[in-house]
Amino acid sequence: MQRQSRDHFDASTIPDDLAPIATVLSKMLPGDWRSLRPVIDRRKCVKCSLCWLYCPVQCVTEKPRWFEFDLAVCKGCGICAQECPQRAISMVEETGR
Amino acid sequence: MSTAAVAKSNKPAFVVCEGNEAAAIGVGLSRPDVVAVYPITPQSSLVEHLSQMIADGRLNANLMNVEGEHAVLNGLQGVALAGGRTFTATCGPGIAFMFEPYVRTPGLRLPMVASLVTRDLLSPQCVWGGQQDAMVVREAGWIQMYCETVQEILDTTVMAYKIAEHRDVMLPVNVCHDGNYLSFGVTRVELPDQQAVDEFLGPPNINWHIALDPERPMGVDPLTGGAGGPGPRNFVRYRKGQCRGMQNALRVIREVHATWGERFGRYHAPLIEEYRLEDADYALVTIGSMTGAAKDAIDTAREAGERVGLIKVKTFRPFPLEAMAAALGKVNRIGVVDRSVSFGWNSGPVYQETLAALYRTGKQIPAISFIGGLAGADITPEHFARAIALTRETQFGRAQEPVWLNEND
Numbered sequence: 229m230q231r232q233s234r235d236h237f238d239a240s241t242i243p244d245d246l247a248p249i250a251t252v253l254s255k256m257l258p259g260d261w262r263s264l265r266p267v268i269d270r271r272k273c274v275k276c277s278l279c280w281l282y283c284p285v286q287c288v289t290e291k292p293r294w295f296e297f298d299l300a301v302c303k304g305c306g307i308c309a310q311e312c313p314q315r316a317i318s319m320v321e322e323t324g325r
Numbered sequence: 326m327s328t329a330a331v332a333k334s335n336k337p338a339f340v341v342c343e344g345n346e347a348a349a350i351g352v353g354l355s356r357p358d359v360v361a362v363y364p365i366t367p368q369s370s371l372v373e374h375l376s377q378m379i380a381d382g383r384l385n386a387n388l389m390n391v392e393g394e395h396a397v398l399n400g401l402q403g404v405a406l407a408g409g410r411t412f413t414a415t416c417g418p419g420i421a422f423m424f425e426p427y428v429r430t431p432g433l434r435l436p437m438v439a440s441l442v443t444r445d446l447l448s449p450q451c452v453w454g455g456q457q458d459a460m461v462v463r464e465a466g467w468i469q470m471y472c473e474t475v476q477e478i479l480d481t482t483v484m485a486y487k488i489a490e491h492r493d494v495m496l497p498v499n500v501c502h503d504g505n506y507l508s509f510g511v512t513r514v515e516l517p518d519q520q521a522v523d524e525f526l527g528p529p530n531i532n533w534h535i536a537l538d539p540e541r542p543m544g545v546d547p548l549t550g551g552a553g554g555p556g557p558r559n560f561v562r563y564r565k566g567q568c569r570g571m572q573n574a575l576r577v578i579r580e581v582h583a584t585w586g587e588r589f590g591r592y593h594a595p596l597i598e599e600y601r602l603e604d605a606d607y608a609l610v611t612i613g614s615m616t617g618a619a620k621d622a623i624d625t626a627r628e629a630g631e632r633v634g635l636i637k638v639k640t641f642r643p644f645p646l647e648a649m650a651a652a653l654g655k656v657n658r659i660g661v662v663d664r665s666v667s668f669g670w671n672s673g674p675v676y677q678e679t680l681a682a683l684y685r686t687g688k689q690i691p692a693i694s695f696i697g698g699l700a701g702a703d704i705t706p707e708h709f710a711r712a713i714a715l716t717r718e719t720q721f722g723r724a725q726e727p728v729w730l731n732e733n734d
Contacts, residue, residue, distance in 0.1 A: 237541040245566030246495065247434040247535035248559075250544030 258285055258303035264319040266308055270294045272316035279308035279317060338516040344475045344507035347514050348414070348440050348500070349374035351482030353384045354522040355438075358409035358529075361389040361397040365419040366452045367504035368442035372414055394423035402426060405435040406537040406545060410486065410529040413437075416504060417444035417458045424462075430497045431466030431567060433535060433546060436489035437497040438482065441469075443613070444504040445665075445700040453701025454504030456613060457665040459641075460674045466567060468498040468574055469642040471613045475512045477593055478502045480585060483517065486526055487581045493573040495534065503614040503664070505701050510614070517589050525588055571643040578640055596645035598637040599652050601627060605634030607658035607716050610679050612638040615662060615697070615704045622709030633713055644678060650685035658691045660716030662709075662730075664698040672696075672727050693719040697730030704730060 239251040273294045280288040280295060287301035288308065297308075309317040342350070348371050352360070360379065362372035378384040391397050394415050401411040415423055420441065430437060445455025459469060468488065472478045478500065485498040502508060532538070535545055550560035579595045586592035600620055602608060611619045616637045626633050636652045636659075638645075653659065663673020670677055672694035680692060695712045697704040708730045715728060 237543055239543065242534050243566070245562045245569070248432070248546050248549050248563055249535050250547040251542075 257300050258287075259298075259300045262299075262302060262304035263322055264304040264306060265299065265322050266297050266302060266304070266306070266317050267320050268294060268296070269316045269318070272314045274314055274316075276313065278311050278313065282307050282311045338518075339513055340516060341511060341513050342475070343370065343509050343511050344472075344478050344502050345371035345442065345509070346374045347475045347479040348442075348482050348502065349378065350514070350516065351479040352412045352438075353378050354517060354519060355412075355483050355486045355526060356384075356410065356523070357386050357412040359387045359389060359401065359404040360384075360412045361391055361400050361404075362413060363391060363394050363397050363415070363419065365394075365416055365444075367444060367454060367508040368414045368416045368419070368440065370508070371440060371442060375412070394419045395425060398423050398426035398430065401437060402430065402433065402435060403537065405437060405531050406433075406535065408529075408532040408536065408538070410531060411437050412439065414440035414442060416442045417446060417452075420458050420462060421446075424465075427462065427467075428465045429546075432563070434495040434567070434570065435497060435535075436486075436491075436495050436531060438485040438489055439467075439497065439499055440482070441499040441501045442504050442508045443501050443664075449700075451700040454506055454508070455664055455699050455701070456501070456503070457699075459499065459501050460665040460667075462499075463642055463674065466496070466571075467642065468494075468496055468571070468578075468640070469501055470498065470578070470640050471638065472500065472502040472507060473614055473616045473637065473639070475507060475510060476514050476591065478507060479514055480517075480589070480591055480593060483522055483526065484581050484585055486529075487584075488574060488577050490526075490529060490531065491573075491577045491581075494570050494577050496567075496570050496574060501613070506614045515591070521588060525584070574643050575640075575645060575647075594637065594639055596640045597648040597652055598635075598639060599655075600635040600637065602634035602636065602652060602655050604632060605656050606632040607660075608634040608636050608652075608656045609709065609712060609716060610636045610638065610659055610661040610675060612641065612662075612675050613664060615664060618704055618706050619662065619709045622706040622713060625706065625710065626713050631713065631717070633717070638675060641675070641678075644682070646682055646685055649679070649682040653679070653683055653690075654686045654688070656690070658716055658719055660693045660695055660712050660719065662695040662697060662704070662712060664696075664704075666696055666699075666727075671725070676727075689721075691719045691721050694725075694727040695730055696727050699731065702731040702734060 287298040306319045379388045443456045443459045446457040489498045550556045582595035661676035667674045676694035
């Protein structure tokens with residue numbers, strides 16, 4: 229993560245008609261194009277952490293009694309809901325922000 | 326005495342070897358960082374020689390034994406993106422399996438060198454030489470140079486690195502040599518001095534423009550094109566750049582061959598070779614190892630008073646349009662001998678492109694297509710004598726059927 233805080237590579241000396249490269253970081257996060265949002269039922273969650281283990285973008289964060297999702301990063305894939313043994317996670321449609 | 330040990334001595338050094346070993350010696354002299362190989366007839370002995378050189382410590386390179394040609398080239402793309410000089414060799418069904426990364430390599434402008442030990446394509450099932458594999462991939466964006474002799478294989482393999490890595494080119498090169506006739510043909514070969522080759526090539530600079538390098542973070546080959554936003558103009562810009570690199574290669578190939586001649590004393594025709602063409606009335610067009618037998622037949626015909634010459638194509642991609650037009654402009658009839666066919670054109674591909682180059686001369690002359698040497702068949706001086714006689718008689722208005730030289734062999 230430290231790498232991302234450094235200055236980006238200056239490609240201005242490379243001809244722009246040679247090989248296709250991308251040197252500008254997109255500001256878009258996975259959460260910007262999510263269509264389904266995971267919602268956790270805290271009464272069912274037993275903190276087994278399987279959702280934390282399976283999340284492909286590692287957006288699951290731990291709270292003292294339950295887990296939460298970093299919705300800036302969550303892309304809404306639903307793997308956590310699929311894998312949760314307690315059926316504590318449901319995917320609900322995003323209806324605009 | 327090993328070939329490398331001979332190469333290290335300061336005296337003029339010679340070995341007697343097959344074309345595949347000559348290619349391996351050329352690769353060794355060019356000091357690649359990684360060689361990735363998968364064997365396939367008639368290329369196998371080339372990578373066997375390289376593997377032995379690495380195993381014996383005569384070539385300080387990493388050898389990647391991978392599971393197939395697709396992985397060969399994908400692996401080498403990673404090496405090149407990390408800055409390494411690479412080599413592989415393949416042919417026939419091998420290049421068919423390699424096709425997906427093969428067409429991506431020139432677009433990434435990775436200056437790789439790969440031997441194409443040309444082989445005819447299936448089916449009918451065959452394992453012998455022919456140029457069908459190379460002709461199928463002539464629009465893939467790789468530079469293609471076709472060798473005539475074993476010595477030319479060695480020299481062209483080294484030169485290929487200098488051409489590919491030139492900043493105005495930055496494209497992969499296929500050094501093509503005919504399966505069986507050159508791959509296993511044994512002749513005396515002069516070995517260039519290692520230090521002279523080092524000075525000739527200079528240090529590699531493979532990934533200055535596109536890289537997998539933590540110090541230069543970048544996305545490699547992002548999605549480009551489409552109908553919206555800047556997609557069309559971005560894609561056109563890269564394609565135009567690729568086409569420009571190909572055209573620049575025509576100049577660089579000439580320069581590198583000239584430099585090679587000055588440094589090592591062997592001048593090979595870089596694009597087109599004109600043989601006994603000055604006062605010729607008609608000519609044959611040839612490509613690859615068949616040219617040796619064709620030149621013998623031309624000499625014999627000359628002794629009989631025929632005003633016949635020969636035009637040899639060495640560089641087929643980029644197509645040397647100006648050089649070809651200049652040669653064609655000197656004669657009044659041509660016969661083109663192909664070692665492959667163009668399905669749907671009922672002729673050979675070199676014949677087609679020779680006709681296209683004729684447009685540049687502004688004149689129309691009678692032309693005839695010969696097809697020979699398929700799947701390992703020999704094209705003998707006698708075949709060429711027949712081709713010479715038929716070319717002399719060819720006229721406009723005759724049926725445009727190709728002549729199949731080995732039809733009755």
